[in-house]
Amino acid sequence: MNQINTKVGSLDLNTKKIVEKISEAEKKNCDIICFPELSITGYPPEDLVLSNQFIENNKKALNEIIESTRNITAIIGFIDKDINGTYNAAAVVSNKKLLATYRKNKLPNYGVFDEKRYFTKGKDLVVLKNSKIKIGLSICEDIWDDYEICKLQSELNCNLILNINGSPFDLNKKELRKNHLSSVAKNCNSYLIYLNSVGGQDELIFDGSSLVINNKGEIISSLPSFRESNEIIDLQIPDYKAIDKLKKSEIGEYKIIEKEIKIIEKKDSKYIPNINKSNRLEDILNALILGTKDYAWKNGFEKCLVSLSGGIDSALVTYIATMAVGKQNVKVVTLPSKFSSTHSITDSEQLCKNLGIELNNIPIKESHEIFLKSLKNMFDGTKENNAEENLQARIRGNLIMAISNKFSWLVLSTGNKSEMATGYATLYGDMAGGFSVLKDVPKTLVYELSKFINKNSESEMIPKNIINKAPSAELKPDQFDQDSLPDYSILDKIIEKYIEQKESIQEILNSSEITSIISEEKIIGILGMIDRNEYKRRQSPPGIKITSLAFGRDRRYPISSDYKFSYKNYSSS
Amino acid sequence: MNQINTKVGSLDLNTKKIVEKISEAEKKNCDIICFPELSITGYPPEDLVLSNQFIENNKKALNEIIESTRNITAIIGFIDKDINGTYNAAAVVSNKKLLATYRKNKLPNYGVFDEKRYFTKGKDLVVLKNSKIKIGLSICEDIWDDYEICKLQSELNCNLILNINGSPFDLNKKELRKNHLSSVAKNCNSYLIYLNSVGGQDELIFDGSSLVINNKGEIISSLPSFRESNEIIDLQIPDYKAIDKLKKSEIGEYKIIEKEIKIIEKKDSKYIPNINKSNRLEDILNALILGTKDYAWKNGFEKCLVSLSGGIDSALVTYIATMAVGKQNVKVVTLPSKFSSTHSITDSEQLCKNLGIELNNIPIKESHEIFLKSLKNMFDGTKENNAEENLQARIRGNLIMAISNKFSWLVLSTGNKSEMATGYATLYGDMAGGFSVLKDVPKTLVYELSKFINKNSESEMIPKNIINKAPSAELKPDQFDQDSLPDYSILDKIIEKYIEQKESIQEILNSSEITSIISEEKIIGILGMIDRNEYKRRQSPPGIKITSLAFGRDRRYPISSDYKFSYKNYSSS
Numbered sequence A, B: 001m002n003q004i005n006t007k008v009g010s011l012d013l014n015t016k017k018i019v020e021k022i023s024e025a026e027k028k029n030c031d032i033i034c035f036p037e038l039s040i041t042g043y044p045p046e047d048l049v050l051s052n053q054f055i056e057n058n059k060k061a062l063n064e065i066i067e068s069t070r071n072i073t074a075i076i077g078f079i080d081k082d083i084n085g086t087y088n089a090a091a092v093v094s095n096k097k098l099l100a101t102y103r104k105n106k107l108p109n110y111g112v113f114d115e116k117r118y119f120t121k122g123k124d125l126v127v128l129k130n131s132k133i134k135i136g137l138s139i140c141e142d143i144w145d146d147y148e149i150c151k152l153q154s155e156l157n158c159n160l161i162l163n164i165n166g167s168p169f170d171l172n173k174k175e176l177r178k179n180h181l182s183s184v185a186k187n188c189n190s191y192l193i194y195l196n197s198v199g200g201q202d203e204l205i206f207d208g209s210s211l212v213i214n215n216k217g218e219i220i221s222s223l224p225s226f227r228e229s230n231e232i233i234d235l236q237i238p239d240y241k242a243i244d245k246l247k248k249s250e251i252g253e254y255k256i257i258e259k260e261i262k263i264i265e266k267k268d269s270k271y272i273p274n275i276n277k278s279n280r281l282e283d284i285l286n287a288l289i290l291g292t293k294d295y296a297w298k299n300g301f302e303k304c305l306v307s308l309s310g311g312i313d314s315a316l317v318t319y320i321a322t323m324a325v326g327k328q329n330v331k332v333v334t335l336p337s338k339f340s341s342t343h344s345i346t347d348s349e350q351l352c353k354n355l356g357i358e359l360n361n362i363p364i365k366e367s368h369e370i371f372l373k374s375l376k377n378m379f380d381g382t383k384e385n386n387a388e389e390n391l392q393a394r395i396r397g398n399l400i401m402a403i404s405n406k407f408s409w410l411v412l413s414t415g416n417k418s419e420m421a422t423g424y425a426t427l428y429g430d431m432a433g434g435f436s437v438l439k440d441v442p443k444t445l446v447y448e449l450s451k452f453i454n455k456n457s458e459s460e461m462i463p464k465n466i467i468n469k470a471p472s473a474e475l476k477p478d479q480f481d482q483d484s485l486p487d488y489s490i491l492d493k494i495i496e497k498y499i500e501q502k503e504s505i506q507e508i509l510n511s512s513e514i515t516s517i518i519s520e521e522k523i524i525g526i527l528g529m530i531d532r533n534e535y536k537r538r539q540s541p542p543g544i545k546i547t548s549l550a551f552g553r554d555r556r557y558p559i560s561s562d563y564k565f566s567y568k569n570y571s572s573s
Helices: A011-027 A046-050 A052-068 A148-155 A173-187 A280-298 A312-325 A342-355 A365-379 A386-407 A417-422 A443-455 A464-468 A488-500 A505-509 A520-532 A534-538 B011-027 B046-050 B052-068 B148-155 B173-187 B280-298 B312-325 B342-355 B365-374 B386-407 B417-422 B443-455 B464-468 B488-500 B505-509 B520-532 B534-538
Strands: A032-034 A073-082 A085-094 A097-103 A124-129 A134-139 A160-164 A191-195 A198-201 A204-207 A211-213 A219-222 A254-260 A304-308 A330-334 A359-361 A410-413 B032-034 B073-082 B085-094 B097-103 B124-129 B134-139 B160-164 B191-195 B198-201 B204-207 B211-213 B219-222 B254-260 B304-308 B330-334 B359-361 B410-413
Touching: A011 A032, A011 A052, A011 A073, A032 A160, A046 A052, A052 A073, A052 A085, A052 A097, A073 A097, A073 A160, A085 A124, A085 A134, A097 A124, A097 A134, A097 A254, A124 A148, A134 A148, A148 A160, A148 A173, A173 A191, A173 A211, A198 A280, A204 A280, A280 A312, A280 A410, A280 A443, A304 A312, A304 A342, A304 A386, A312 A330, A312 A342, A312 A443, A312 A464, A330 A342, A330 A386, A342 A359, A342 A464, A365 A386, A365 B365, A365 B386, A386 A410, A386 B365, A386 B386, A417 A443, A417 A488, A417 A520, A443 A464, A443 A488, A488 A505, A488 A520, A505 A520, A520 A534, B011 B032, B011 B052, B011 B073, B032 B160, B046 B052, B052 B073, B052 B085, B052 B097, B073 B097, B073 B160, B085 B124, B085 B134, B097 B124, B097 B134, B097 B254, B124 B148, B134 B148, B148 B160, B148 B173, B173 B191, B173 B211, B198 B280, B204 B280, B280 B312, B280 B410, B280 B443, B304 B312, B304 B342, B304 B386, B312 B330, B312 B342, B312 B443, B312 B464, B330 B342, B330 B386, B342 B359, B342 B464, B365 B386, B386 B410, B417 B443, B417 B488, B417 B520, B443 B464, B443 B488, B488 B505, B488 B520, B505 B520, B520 B534
Parallel strands: A032 A073, A124 A254, A134 A160, A160 A191, A304 A330, A304 A410, A330 A359, B032 B073, B124 B254, B134 B160, B160 B191, B304 B330, B304 B410, B330 B359
Antiparallel strands: A073 A085, A085 A097, A124 A134, A191 A211, A198 A204, A211 A219, B073 B085, B085 B097, B124 B134, B191 B211, B198 B204, B211 B219
């Protein structure tokens, strides 16, 4: 089981890795080696799939893999194409030959997935067998919902289901997978190998967490999460029963492709199954670290840059950055304005001391004054509003981007999901950056993660004062987030219900958990903010999806939209 | 034929308009009235479709329309839903009853379309008839490709095809539609009514340009482009032939739903068909004006703000803005730096004089100096690069956003497609804004449009000096675009081949039209720039699609991607 990290578009890099792993496995006398979904191209390749040249080159890469594969059966994800369509496929390769090609049957086209944009569904069932083992191949979505493909393979008496994946992480996904896959294995009375890829790709994190499940639905082995792993699995599987009925060549609308492969029983197996465990906060933190690390290296950045406000978001991002690229590659600046508190600097200094990094201080008081002076004529006679406040955030955005342009450092922006939802962030100001680490992390979870980090470190990482002080944007005197927003604990519940649970306003207004704390009018106000701020989110940097529904490719809302639908019944009825 | 402009999500506004138009048509003794695809919800409603509440409310809106429809047959686009799925549907309504519902059969899921994300395909054919006329209903994509649905309706001897649409504009689309629809009408031996919606929705422009075609394939009437129109069409259609064969209740996999409707022959018809003509540049200009106008009003902006550089892009955007929202609602500023030429201000002044608007001047020299001073320590010992240049663009971005925040004016950014492609624009600088008018307009077309405007105006609009001078970002001394980019005429050809024609590098390198002017190395360099700058485009404001392939929802490229695939053969093969 090769749980590898591929790079989208890097056919040569991915191919080199696959060829090496096959060669290693041959030396270790493995019978079968498998790689994740679309491992030659990386996943998801998006509109690269629409390039014929890209597909041709991915086939050339497959040919190279075929040429180098000898005494082993290798299963590799690639893009197949014929006169009828383009397919998300798995090649079965052995002895320098392409034995069979399985084409994904169920194409996900919801959430972050657009596979019907690219692929045609396959119509063949591929079964690999010897006299004792019968393996049914499938790809990712094929094993979900009613897992028709696996059921058909079970009818053919397959005793091992082999499913290769590019399955993105979210904080509920691991449990969901375990429960569902266990029932698939049990109901199909089949062993199940579920191989996932690992790594960050723009907004998605593939968590690995590959599984081996027996025919009773028990998890007998699991690969680690958030890192590459290749593991030899040696299974004792009860022989499949020969099918009494007429030898089938078709089942339902599917053609059956059966191929003999070599599987040699190992009498001296020393295989010890291994279950990798992790908890929720550890998983989320690892997802954020891997996402940041991979965005940086996959886009050619060695160093990251963070603007420290003295608040918890930038502190957490800085910690994550040190774990992702190493503290020697993390650069930080503090950009205090006349409204910045003393503790905003002292707390940032303490953070840098804790993390072992150096803090640069560039005050923005003078530039803010020049800007106000420049605008004096045009703003004459107007009331102060967010225009004056946002100037400061955008001066900081400008400075941090200048430093980025000068040294080619990747700017990590620090906004969290609660801010992205409500628009409580300045476009081109604190939203400026190449990658938005906490984009899908609600503020309450930012606190949870920070405390978790401190608890699990030998010494304090995030200074207590940063965790304990009241959150503030410090863009005007005595400003606190809770002047304009409800307490984050209630705000995050509303956001979760509205975005992730897709509850309607009526359902939210019927929730006593919410309405016992906050007025109907305020709830409606918040939902209005969420709807209205789509225009800001559309211009925000990509960030790491960790919930079941993230802003970004996961949620495609019109900007021009009469948002009032969300909190009024259809008015004229 | 009601070629209307709907507002996405505004169920009440859209419903009110539909009810009014039906009532008017009843008074004028029309037999049938039709509205565009998804006219109740607006098109495309994107992820609003995933809200059950939204669908319920759209059905309530339909019920209201049904209640108000009396002695006429109305065809209205809405979202239908049952236990098996959600459908892009057309309701057939008469005498306060829902006569039939047609569900779109072909769901586009390419380019800007994601209909398989939302909708299930229909399986029924709907035919409306009296003793002489037999109308086959269909929706948009149903009439494209092999138009299976229309062919089946033709087998049922329909003598009128009625196709309702939400079909976005691009500069080749009108001809494409005319040619294709003519051959559909001719091959089906049927009259054809093609009704399109009109209006801007985020990046898309629906151009109207609805058509009436006779059974010989001749266009006998066309509605105007880029504006609402309702027109009474009175057709003399040869009676349909009764089908000799057994009365069909099914055809292929489709169920046939036949409904009698009332159509009364008008002996005194005074109908004079009308063909609306327009040329390419006029269409493009109208698309840009309508897109800007609709983005502003659909998002609640009365006034627009443009930063004038003295260059042709900002001049053209300002002209478009005056046409979109009226010159009294267009605000402009010039933000000169120490590198700005004298003519950058005098030319902007001339433009404002020509357009009848007032120019505000806010110099940025002083703020630029303060920024350089702030960064002196960090930048000590480094070579000047784009960091120093971009500071200026971002100071301008900051000022213009402050003015926007102060007065709630919509900032129109001025970058063109050639800049978006090559990344020749500053993120958060000149790219800052709510709407990017020229995002899909190549620089050469910017010139063409400007000259076209002057030629068709009584007096000069865009000053000649702006058209004639060499383009420059003026971010350092004596800087010209052509120092870093090839001539725009060749650059735009490369962009068109690579983006719109989806040509591979090999194909471009084989084009003597290109290679006779520019070296292989330079071509490869440009394609690399296009690939590398996806991260900038991802954070750019939405803009108006006018070509067959625009950046934005039309082209979904990964940011993290090894771009080298585009100009190398798969290297190790």
